[in-house]
Amino acid sequence: MTETLRLTVDKRDGYAVLYTEGYINNQGGEEIARVAYDLIGEGYRGLLLNLAGTKIVNSIGISILIEVIEKMLEVNGKLGFCNLTPTIEKTFHIMGLAQYAGIYKDEAEASTGIKA
Amino acid sequence: MPSDAVLREVTLTLPMSADMEVQASQSASALARSIAMSPEKIDEVRLAVVEACINAFEHSHAEDSQVDITFCVLGREDEPKALEIRVHDSGIGFSPDTVVEPSIADKLKATRKRGWGLKIIRGLMDEVEIDSSQHGTTVVMRKLR
Numbered sequence: 001m002t003e004t005l006r007l008t009v010d011k012r013d014g015y016a017v018l019y020t021e022g023y024i025n026n027q028g029g030e031e032i033a034r035v036a037y038d039l040i041g042e043g044y045r046g047l048l049l050n051l052a053g054t055k056i057v058n059s060i061g062i063s064i065l066i067e068v069i070e071k072m073l074e075v076n077g078k079l080g081f082c083n084l085t086p087t088i089e090k091t092f093h094i095m096g097l098a099q100y101a102g103i104y105k106d107e108a109e110a111s112t113g114i115k116a
Numbered sequence: 117m118p119s120d121a122v123l124r125e126v127t128l129t130l131p132m133s134a135d136m137e138v139q140a141s142q143s144a145s146a147l148a149r150s151i152a153m154s155p156e157k158i159d160e161v162r163l164a165v166v167e168a169c170i171n172a173f174e175h176s177h178a179e180d181s182q183v184d185i186t187f188c189v190l191g192r193e194d195e196p197k198a199l200e201i202r203v204h205d206s207g208i209g210f211s212p213d214t215v216v217e218p219s220i221a222d223k224l225k226a227t228r229k230r231g232w233g234l235k236i237i238r239g240l241m242d243e244v245e246i247d248s249s250q251h252g253t254t255v256v257m258r259k260l261r
Binding site for chain 1: 135
């Protein structure tokens, strides 16, 4: 049984929002990273991951998200997350991701913090 | 907790193949729902089961390439008090005491960003025990209802 991640991108003024739907495992994480690196290549320095459609992120997927955080730090960009389930948010705090990436309640809250 | 009786038990054997951890998490979720555990706690149990399975899949090197999972409802006099999940592999084992706890600051600088499974499991579950030897590993996780 495989849950394939679906990913859509909304490019906005100064930042881009990536909407996920499904399980973020190694394949899902790699897909997010591929799209994020393309956006960075296009000049975007603010990326927001809206995880409203994701109920589980495993540690392999999060490890790949850490690579994206590292890349964003290298280019002086900002990566944020919003619409997290309580468990995903708790997991991000357990891992300390909140020290290096913004965690927001929703897109409205994120929009001011994520713009580079 | 150890004095509680096993009110219900479900066992599952899964092959170590892609996304089988999701299958295990769905079984955990169904049993947790049956004892009216809160949705938030169910999600935490699901992720802990996913992580325990992934650890077994990736690190056990078990020759039989399978993982045995036992889900138990613990309680007294038909009153469920906790969900216990045992994830067992017949692999080479490891020494839990030698596992270095990961930190995000270190991982950002490191080539290898992985190694978070046990930290996540311990952070999400109420009790975690690891019994490991050269004959295999059993991770026992409990979540209070």
